[in-house]
Amino acid sequence: TDLPPSDAVDAASESNRKVPSELISREVARRRTFGIISHPDAGKTTLTEKLLLFSGAIQLAGTVKARKSGRHATSDWMEIEKQRGISVASSVMQFEYREHVVNLLDTPGHQDFSEDTYRVLTAVDSALMVIDAAKGVEEQTIKLLNVCRMRDTPILTFMNKLDRECRDPLELLDEVESVLKIQCAPVTWPIGMGKNFRGVYHLLRDEILLFKAGEERADQEFEVVKGIDNPRLAEMFPLEIEQLKMEVELVHGASHPFDLEEFLAGRQTPVFFGSAINNFGVREILNALLDWAPAPRNRDATVRAVEPNEEPFSGFVFKIQANMDPAHRDRIAFLRVCSGHFERGMKIKHLRLGREIKVSSVVTFMASSREQVEEAYAGDIIGLPNHGNMQIGDSFSEGEMLQFTGIPYFAPDFFRSVRIRNPLKIKQLHKGLQQLGEEGAVQVFKPVHGGDLILGAVGVLQFEVVASRLLNEYGVDAVFEGTSISSARWISCEDKRALADFEKSSAGANIAFDASGNMAYLATSGVNLKLTQERWPQLTFHATREHA
Ligand code: GDP
Numbered sequence: 313t314d315l316p317p318s319d320a321v322d323a324a325s326e327s328n329r330k331v332p333s334e335l336i337s338r339e340v341a342r343r344r345t346f347g348i349i350s351h352p353d354a355g356k357t358t359l360t361e362k363l364l365l366f367s368g369a370i371q372l373a374g375t376v377k378a379r380k381s382g383r384h385a386t387s388d389w390m391e392i393e394k395q396r397g398i399s400v401a402s403s404v405m406q407f408e409y410r411e412h413v414v415n416l417l418d419t420p421g422h423q424d425f426s427e428d429t430y431r432v433l434t435a436v437d438s439a440l441m442v443i444d445a446a447k448g449v450e451e452q453t454i455k456l457l458n459v460c461r462m463r464d465t466p467i468l469t470f471m472n473k474l475d476r477e478c479r480d481p482l483e484l485l486d487e488v489e490s491v492l493k494i495q496c497a498p499v500t501w502p503i504g505m506g507k508n509f510r511g512v513y514h515l516l517r518d519e520i521l522l523f524k525a526g527e528e529r530a531d532q533e534f535e536v537v538k539g540i541d542n543p544r545l546a547e548m549f550p551l552e553i554e555q556l557k558m559e560v561e562l563v564h565g566a567s568h569p570f571d572l573e574e575f576l577a578g579r580q581t582p583v584f585f586g587s588a589i590n591n592f593g594v595r596e597i598l599n600a601l602l603d604w605a606p607a608p609r610n611r612d613a614t615v616r617a618v619e620p621n622e623e624p625f626s627g628f629v630f631k632i633q634a635n636m637d638p639a640h641r642d643r644i645a646f647l648r649v650c651s652g653h654f655e656r657g658m659k660i661k662h663l664r665l666g667r668e669i670k671v672s673s674v675v676t677f678m679a680s681s682r683e684q685v686e687e688a689y690a691g692d693i694i695g696l697p698n699h700g701n702m703q704i705g706d707s708f709s710e711g712e713m714l715q716f717t718g719i720p721y722f723a724p725d726f727f728r729s730v731r732i733r734n735p736l737k738i739k740q741l742h743k744g745l746q747q748l749g750e751e752g753a754v755q756v757f758k759p760v761h762g763g764d765l766i767l768g769a770v771g772v773l774q775f776e777v778v779a780s781r782l783l784n785e786y787g788v789d790a791v792f793e794g795t796s797i798s799s800a801r802w803i804s805c806e807d808k809r810a811l812a813d814f815e816k817s818s819a820g821a822n823i824a825f826d827a828s829g830n831m832a833y834l835a836t837s838g839v840n841l842k843l844t845q846e847r848w849p850q851l852t853f854h855a856t857r858e859h860a
Pocket of ligand 1: 350351352353354355356357358359472473474475476586587588589590
């Protein structure tokens with residue numbers, strides 16, 4: 313890649329208004345950008361709604377819920393199309409609380425679980441893990457946490473639904489530690505559960521927050537009783553308080569005290585108990601997020617690390633979403649600001665294309681509506697309308713060549729082979745899949761030895777979306793069929809001869825190239841993958857790959 317001529321850089325930065333670096337630093341310091349990771353039904357939507365209530369961004373509970381039920385009512389593509397506006401708006405929710413600007417990035421689950429869900433996590437600075445305390449650690453939580461771990465993202469944990477019969481809290485912590493391999497530092501501890509849920513004990517403040525059911529308002533105050541030995545408690549619920557004292561002793565002995573450094577390094581998670589639906593324990597989580605979770609930090613680029621309070625603007629695209637209007641092929645590219653100050657109308661440089669663009673229409677995301685953004689700082693997300701010239705992982709700056717790293721593609725879990733009814737449309741099929749592949753809607757694999765193209769996805773809805781978009785946008789009627797493939801791994805190897813041998817061997821039938829020309833092995837089973845890895849120790853099999 314060529315460096316741009318230096319006068320181009322100067323021209324770009326001169327047309328952009330300068331903002332003093334102290335202002336940038338101040339704005340960065342008060343920003344928190346996070347996502348919620350959870351298994352479906354653990355309470356992500358409910359919790360999101362309560363967080364928005366606190367900020368005053370929404371007045372009444374039920375708003376987010378309504379959006380969600382719309383989104384999940386059907387997987388029919390026309391419906392999805394209709395819902396796109398909603399899902400664009402709820403993809404990022406920005407709100408203010410206690411002088412902070414909070415960006416909450418949605419991580420779609422259920423049927424709309426897709427690669428986006430994973431990649432959103434590359435754009436956050438921390439994550440809130442919600443666990444259904446009756447169920448414990450579930451499958452999707454494990455997957456999402458593993459993605460967070462790639463960047464050592466700090467994780468806060470909320471054990472939800474304590475108003476129901478739950479599992480033993482100590483056992484829950486044990487499960488988090490052993491399954492997710494992260495140390496737990498309980499910050500609040502539940503007093504009873506289900507019908508006998510009395511509240512939580514704040515271990516660091518020695519305070520008891522008394523539970524009251526059914527609050528839908530943000531200004532709800534829960535009564536606080538100071539001190540675990542307070543005689544009032546023994547009067548109110550003698551049995552539970554005895555139990556609490558025993559457990560707290562155990563907790564102090566057996567678990568780890570909260571350690572900010574360990575949390576920031578992604579090795580320890582502070583754990584809170586509560587009930588999202590009752591708005592109980594939610595404020596504690598929000599405060600912890602502001603007090604402990606990190607403001608935007610340095611981001612790695614190929615040439616150097618970029619600091620959030622550097623004056624020149626920079627950022628990268630982590631998600632592309634087809635726009636609402638099917639008549640136009642517009643898409644919205646979601647860009648995470650990594651440094652500097654963004655202002656509507658400014659000129660920024662699309663580094664892969666080496667082209668300057670003037671950004672006059674941009675979308676920002678307030679929890680209450682979709683608004684025109686005026687300005688943004690590191691940690692914020694802006695939506696750039698785009699006519700198909702942006703890809704996942706594209707970097708933007710005021711001129712400096714900075715390719716941000718750490719925006720991965722993930723090995724798919726689901727596969728389909730693709731055929732077309734009308735062979736004359738083969739070119740359109742390839743073009744469509746190439747573009748949809750670049751956009752990150754699906755992964756496309758071309759077998760080395762020929763045969764049908766193979767599509768890969770991490771959520772099955774991705775196939776439906778692709779089939780429908782191929783038809784509507786490229787006029788291709790494609791048939792998707794099941795395949796015997798169960799997983800994919802990208803292959804790398806220093807030794808070119810070994811690679812060539814691998815291609816020629818019996819494994820060759822399962823080798824394919826992805827849309828960016830990377831070699832991948834498509835395994836037919838876990839055993840098949842394991843045997844192939846054992847047979848070819850010179851090769852490395854990767855479950856993720858970086859943006860080319
Ligand atoms: P999501 O799929 O993770 O977004 O989960 P939702 O927020 O939609 O919650 C799933 C179900 O659990 C809904 O029926 C909620 O009403 C319910 N729920 C959420 N939080 C609580 C809670 O604190 N207590 C109880 N009893 N139910 C809850």
